[in-house]
Amino acid sequence: MRALTQLWAQRKKPNRLLLVYFFSYILVILLPVIGIAFFSYRLALFTAVDEISNSHINSLRHMVATFDDTLKRVNSLTVTIGLDGRLNSYSADHDNRYLLNEFQDVLKQAVATDRKIQSLQLFFESGQVMISSDMLIHAYQGTKAERWVEAIRATDEDHLWLPPRLIRNYDGREESIVTYISKVPVSYHDKVGYLAIHLYEERLQEQLTQMQNIAHMNTYIVTREGQFITSYKQADIDSMVTQMNMKQVAEQSGEGFYTDKTNRPHILVAYSKPLWNGWRLVSQTPLTNIYEKLSYIGYLTFGLCILLSIIGIAISYWLSRKMYDPIKQLMERTKVYMDELSINNLLHSNNELSLVSDVLRTAVGEKKQLDQHLRKQAPAMLERFGLSLLHQRLTDYTDIQEQIDLHRLEMSMRGYVVMVVEMDYAAELAQRFSSKDLNLYQYAIVNIISELMESQTHYRFVMTNVAEHQQAVIINVFDMMEADELRELAQVMQSVISDVLKISVTIGIGSVYPDIIQSHKSYQEALQVLKMKLLHGANSVLLFEMLDKEQAYYSLLQTEKQLINNLKAGNTAEILAILEKMKLEITQKQLQSESVYMAYNRVLEASVEALLEHNGHPHQLFGPDIVLYRELAKRETIDHIHQWMSSIVEKIALYIQDQDNKNNKTVEKVVAYIHEHHQTDLSIEMIATGVGFNSSYLSRMFKQHTGRTILEYLTLIRMEASKKLLMDTNINLYDISTAVGYNNVNSYIRFFKKLEGITPGEYRKKNRL
Numbered sequence: 001m002r003a004l005t006q007l008w009a010q011r012k013k014p015n016r017l018l019l020v021y022f023f024s025y026i027l028v029i030l031l032p033v034i035g036i037a038f039f040s041y042r043l044a045l046f047t048a049v050d051e052i053s054n055s056h057i058n059s060l061r062h063m064v065a066t067f068d069d070t071l072k073r074v075n076s077l078t079v080t081i082g083l084d085g086r087l088n089s090y091s092a093d094h095d096n097r098y099l100l101n102e103f104q105d106v107l108k109q110a111v112a113t114d115r116k117i118q119s120l121q122l123f124f125e126s127g128q129v130m131i132s133s134d135m136l137i138h139a140y141q142g143t144k145a146e147r148w149v150e151a152i153r154a155t156d157e158d159h160l161w162l163p164p165r166l167i168r169n170y171d172g173r174e175e176s177i178v179t180y181i182s183k184v185p186v187s188y189h190d191k192v193g194y195l196a197i198h199l200y201e202e203r204l205q206e207q208l209t210q211m212q213n214i215a216h217m218n219t220y221i222v223t224r225e226g227q228f229i230t231s232y233k234q235a236d237i238d239s240m241v242t243q244m245n246m247k248q249v250a251e252q253s254g255e256g257f258y259t260d261k262t263n264r265p266h267i268l269v270a271y272s273k274p275l276w277n278g279w280r281l282v283s284q285t286p287l288t289n290i291y292e293k294l295s296y297i298g299y300l301t302f303g304l305c306i307l308l309s310i311i312g313i314a315i316s317y318w319l320s321r322k323m324y325d326p327i328k329q330l331m332e333r334t335k336v337y338m339d340e341l342s343i344n345n346l347l348h349s350n351n352e353l354s355l356v357s358d359v360l361r362t363a364v365g366e367k368k369q370l371d372q373h374l375r376k377q378a379p380a381m382l383e384r385f386g387l388s389l390l391h392q393r394l395t396d397y398t399d400i401q402e403q404i405d406l407h408r409l410e411m412s413m414r415g416y417v418v419m420v421v422e423m424d425y426a427a428e429l430a431q432r433f434s435s436k437d438l439n440l441y442q443y444a445i446v447n448i449i450s451e452l453m454e455s456q457t458h459y460r461f462v463m464t465n466v467a468e469h470q471q472a473v474i475i476n477v478f479d480m481m482e483a484d485e486l487r488e489l490a491q492v493m494q495s496v497i498s499d500v501l502k503i504s505v506t507i508g509i510g511s512v513y514p515d516i517i518q519s520h521k522s523y524q525e526a527l528q529v530l531k532m533k534l535l536h537g538a539n540s541v542l543l544f545e546m547l548d549k550e551q552a553y554y555s556l557l558q559t560e561k562q563l564i565n566n567l568k569a570g571n572t573a574e575i576l577a578i579l580e581k582m583k584l585e586i587t588q589k590q591l592q593s594e595s596v597y598m599a600y601n602r603v604l605e606a607s608v609e610a611l612l613e614h615n616g617h618p619h620q621l622f623g624p625d626i627v628l629y630r631e632l633a634k635r636e637t638i639d640h641i642h643q644w645m646s647s648i649v650e651k652i653a654l655y656i657q658d659q660d661n662k663n664n665k666t667v668e669k670v671v672a673y674i675h676e677h678h679q680t681d682l683s684i685e686m687i688a689t690g691v692g693f694n695s696s697y698l699s700r701m702f703k704q705h706t707g708r709t710i711l712e713y714l715t716l717i718r719m720e721a722s723k724k725l726l727m728d729t730n731i732n733l734y735d736i737s738t739a740v741g742y743n744n745v746n747s748y749i750r751f752f753k754k755l756e757g758i759t760p761g762e763y764r765k766k767n768r769l
Contacts, residue, residue, distance in 0.1 A: 034305060044297050049268060052285065053257040056217065056270035060255070060281045063211050063219065064272045070116065070207070071276050074180055074197055077110055078159075081122075081195055082186035091192035094127045100137060107133035116203040118169070118177055122184075123149050124193040134169070144168075148196050152181045158191075159183075161277050163227050164201045176201035178229060180277075205230045217285045224278045226250035242284065245269050249282050259287070382407050386464030386474055390418070392520040400516060411460045411476045417512040418522040419473040419490060420530055421445060424504045424538035426469040427634040438469075441501060446471060448496050457489065472526070474519055477512060483543055490541040504539035506530065511544050534596055535587055537637050560606050563649070567610045572653045576646055579603075583642040597633065600641055604628055604648065611652045613700065621651055666691060667705045670698070671713070678717045679741045684710050714741075719755050722748070726764040733760055 084106070090099040107120040111133045122131040128140040140146060145167045152160050162179040169175055178199045183191040208219055212232050221229040226246040241263055248258075249271045257270040265288040272281040385403045388394045394403070397413065404411050423429065423445070429438060446463055449471070453461050460476040490507040497505055508530030510522030525544040532542050559582055566574045582603070586596055608618060608628065618628055628648065635641040669691045674682070677690070687710060688695035702710050718740040725736045737748035752760045 034309075040301055049259065049287065053268060053270055056268070056283050056285065057255060057257065057272075059211075059213060059217075060219075060270060060272040060283060063208070063281050064275060066207065066211060067204075067221070067279075067281070068276050070204075071279075073114070074117075074199070075159075075276070077114075078180065078182040078195055078197060079186055081106060081110070081120075082182055082184040084185070087185045087192055091124050091126050094124070094129055100131065103131050104133070104137075107131065110197075116199050116207075118175065118198040118200050120198070121146075121148075121196040122193065123196070126192065148179050148181055149194060152183065152194050158186070159277075161223070161279075163223060164229060167198070178204065201230050205232070208232050217283050219281060219283045220246070221279055222246050222249065222282055224250060224274070224280075229279060241267065245284065246282060249280065378407065382462060383464045386462040386472065387466070389462075389474060389516065389519050390464065390466065390472055390523040392517075395517055397517070409460055409462065411462075411516075412478060413516050414514055415476060415478040415512065416516050416519040416522060417475050417477055417486065418510045418519055418526050419475065419486075420466065420508045420523070420526040421449065421471045421473065421493070422467075422506050422508070422530060422533070423469040424506055424533075425636065427636075429469075429503070441503065442469070442471065444501055445497060445505065448500060449473060449493055452489075452493055452496060456492065466523075472523060474523075476516075483545060487541050487543065494539060494541065498539070506533045506538055506540050506542065508533075508542045509544065531592065531594075532590075533636060534641075535590060535638050537639065560602060563603060564606050564610055567607060567649070567653050567656055572650055575649055575653055579642060579646050579649065583638060587638060596638065596641070600632060600645055601629065603645060604632060607649050607652050610656060616652075616655050621655055622648075666693065666698070667702060670702055670710065674710075674714050674717055678714060678721065679739060681741060681743055682714060687714075715751055715755070718742070719752060722752065722760065723763065726760055727767050736760070 086099055086102065090096060090103065093099070103122060107122065110120055111117050120133040123129070123140060123146075124131075129137060130140050130146065131137050140149065142150070144165075148162055151162055160181045162181065164176045164178050166174045167177045178201050180197045180199070182195050184193055184195050185191070204221065208221065208230060209232055212219060218232050220231040220242075223229065226243075226249060228246070241260070244262075245260055245267070249269065252271060255271060255273045257268065260267040260269055265286045268285045268287055270283045270285075274280055385394075385407065388403075389400075394400050400413070423441065429441075433441075442465065450461075450463065453459065453473070453475075459478075462474045464472050464474070466472045486509050490509060493507065494505055497503065508526040508528075510525030510529070513519060513522050522544075529542045529544045529546065532546070533540055536542060559578060563575060563578050566578065582599070586599065591599070611618065611621070618626070622628065631644070632641065635644055670687060673687055673690045684699060685695050688698045691698070693701075699710055702708075702713075706713065708716070722736050722740045725731055725739060731739070733749065734745045737743075737745045740748070742748040742751075749759055752763070756763060758766070
């Protein structure tokens, strides 16, 4: 015995880690097996119940169609009788036997055409008279059979259905009757009485029985309130379970089904959509047969569960043994890594798994350092996020939500508007300040807007730099924000920036969109409306709704002609008046910025062309480093453009005026040169060289001032000189042509005849007579 005790004490204890893995694998394997077995059985049961439920619903739909047709025929009969114009006539004259006989015939004929109708009764308030299809006319007596009158009187409805009630017929036998009552006539506001159609309940029950096509199912017709009209098995109506189910169905809308598990066996309850008159068809089916048929599936599932459990235990043991050695190696490697990373202070732990925990703790510390580095990069990352939204590079809600969570923005996905804040007179500021100073201004603007948004609103926002002098503010307004509220917020921003930084900004605001993905649309609208600063001026708040969606046009043809003519005439005052009128018309028409720049570009182009025509050049007037079209593009407002353009055109006009004065003297020099040298073989190039000008410019300028070309004037001088020689001398034509500068006598004769209409010889003869 002592030896056994010693052997037991010396036994090898199982490794604790191995046991942990073994039982873990058992749980991991067995729990899913048991869960799958359980849910497989439940799924099979649910599928069976669902199939039966759908078949019940389809059956009820067929019944609904049939009963709806029956009830609509009853209503149609009511409308037919209720529309009879003779109702008012008889109401006014109860002694009219002819009308009485006709009404009785109508009621009897209606009963004869439909076997479900027990009888029809027509009651007139005036005279308290009751006409029936099954008895003679009589006064209203308030009997049990006639109490339907009190029921319709007690309601404001024009139609009323009464639940089944026992009524004794003319032969003394009691019958269960369902009554439909309607106030008549149906097409008039004033009612003279009531029409009651009494239906046999047993006929409705027969119709229900004929359509009963599912075993073990009992079908009921109930009212909106859950009261019974009739059923397939009358014996079940008084059941407490049935009454509770009918009350529950009365609280439902539409069609559907549910399982009543309050009692054994469980009952499947299906209900239809309301019929035309509000009644509903309800079916009850015990699930006993379903449970019996599915019992073999339960036994099979249980057997498989036991088998898989045994296999799972075996696999768990094998896996735990398989996993133990790698985990042990992991522990050993962890110690090696600790030595390499110089974290030997963790070796005090006496638990192998705790070493991994300590190493992980160290890794978490390093992660925190990485997080700190990430926070430093957060502003740049946030700006990239804003740019991605504005340029529609983020279109997936999941990606957007990840970015929002990463930056902890507490922004929702709905309600966004974009403001674009632009520094005014950016070109002038760039000349006054260095790029470093301008960056400081931008940084200050961002801080001012951020502080105002956080202190004066409850909206979340993201700011990003979208251009050299523009900041975009993406505002999460949650709900639709009013334009006035946006304008007031922008004006506060402008006021604070102006007071603190002594500069002005213009703010463009897009529309409010319901979705964050659509924020790029609001951004594009803000950029578009920001172009209206050209007409509205600097330090403006521009809303997209202010933008005129219809494109206005401005015809520059007449203005361009007037400008060129006055430029050439040197009328500076008239030119400035034309530009002032042009500015006024552009402002009134509210042209788009592209059209405004296009108009002024044409004015500039026409002015430069006039300058070039007068032998001038923009570099000559404005300097070699000035590009006029680029300078025009730097002007941000219509006032600045007008002011700059006026100064440019005025300089050109003064230059042209000065050139015209110089050109007059040049023309005189050309005329004198021609008079002095017309006897020689002259050309335009020789004349231009003689007076010191470019030949093309000289030709154009001479034509503008004299109305003739240089050659035309030279020919005219030569012809005058030749005419004097023809009249005063006897020199032959060859010598005369040579004397006036022609090398060819035939050319001289041709030009003379073209100018005078006759030959030189004929001219000499004519003028010597």
